Amino acid sequence: MTSPGTASATTRAALLAAVTRNFERSGLDEPAREARLLLKAALGLTDLDLIARADHPVAPEDASRLTGLAARRASGEPLARLTGRREFWSLDFALSPDTLVPRPDTETMVEAALKAFPHADAPLRVLDLGTGSGAILAAILSERPNAFGLGIDLAEGAARQARDNLARFGLTSRACVMVGEWSQALDFPSPTRRFDLVVSNPPYIARSDIAGLDVEVRAHDPMLALDGGEDGLDAYRAIALALPDLLAPGGVAVLELGIGQEADVARLLAAQGLPVDGPARRDLAGVARAIVTHPVSS
Template sequence: MPVSRAALTSEIAGLLASAGVESPLREARLLIRQALSLGDADMIARADFPVEDADARRLRSLAHRRVAGEPMARLTGRREFWSLDFTLSAETLVPRPETETLVEAALAAFPERLRPLRVLDLGTGSGAILAALLSERPNATGIGIDRSEGAARQARANLAALGLYTRAAVVVGDWAAALGGRFDLVISNPPYIETADIDRLEVEVRAHDPHMALDGGVDGLTAYRAIAGHLPALLSPGGRAILELGAGQEAEVTRLVRAVGLGIDGSARTDLGGIARALVTTPV
């Protein structure tokens, strides 16, 4: 006999709770709602509706994957960032709330909403940072670059789904090595985890995020060296670069940026956890 939505929600929430998953009921509801393409009203007003046996088996399988450490965003294939909805692929990182600190820093650096801006997003991944900026600055245009063809494909799809692709392009490349032109804003969330530390990350990250987007080399600074070397040729007069930092990396990344002749606009902006997260250069 088919199980009802309410009963399946309770069953999955109990499974998640027994495994120590935080907010098990919220996650159970989210899993069922997104997997069955239901709205919030459907989950409440039609809680007694039956779930087809095939769908129930699929949802139980997803719940067991969640118990094994797979993040919810990988199970549903979606993640919200800056109040925008993004589809994920195996080649893209799950956008993190702390990365919104970069968007906040960029909007503060260029506060005029209608100002035309040329934006370059290095290592664009899902396109989350670029999309957030274009959504807030209607006269901005942008280019996203990623070394992964799969990530670039997903970023294009996300920008198109959000109605932003007429003002953006996404290309495959090794940082800015083959890129011409200058930009008002260069922004990046590069890989910054030390290679030896990747195996010590939480299972949700080490087993499910693409290592290309995590591995920053022996000291975690390989990508910053590459990016810093390109910045003087990329930034327009008055332009700024904003780089996401890993914990404890502010001093070293500051040194790399200053070594190419750029200044730093005070201390890095901190995220909600108090970690120095967004390093902002002074206008060139």
């Protein structure tokens, strides 16, 4: 990559070209797009700045900082980790080292949850187990203005980030976040305190498979959010055991799945009296991604 101290790298256009070439050599799938996004985030620019003001000079210290960020991206660090932000369900989420980067695949869960409760004014009680950045919970609450949500995460840093994101979206009055392991922090003395909707994107990677994940995941996502135990199903076992006591009459649970886990998770749910509502919903790549279940009595 051209040194930022040279004349050819002192304008926005020159920097954009240099970063794009660097990303092309590194084999990134969309080098031009990623270069543009990195410049915008790192230099606080807009699309208009890069188009109509492309010849504006860049301060040497800013160019040097951008060069460092580009090198980290070329070595496999996700763009969202460099910028500290990621869009999900058209909402702009801030990230922390304790949270996963929200992925488009997970929007399949949100779609399934909203379809289960199609009335926009439904007064839902929503529980998000392993809330992370709060992406799933915030997306649902943004679409259901009469819903109230509770997010739980074992990582204090993740819970803090989820709380901050919910506040940024103006959802504080309808949401709260707790630190705890799944539902163990909750006490339900009566069915009236249960939830209409329980959602979770739990850790589901088999421990022996983690070393083979893409570097963007294994080196930069929190291990607590990846490691699903020896067979990848530990979290599903805990959630399945808890769901009968968590779901209100007529309640629905939507769980994200890893590749090839549909049958195993369906069996765990069925053993707790929780039949699945048809085949798992598939994401845009055709992967069975969101499994929907409910108590037999609902």
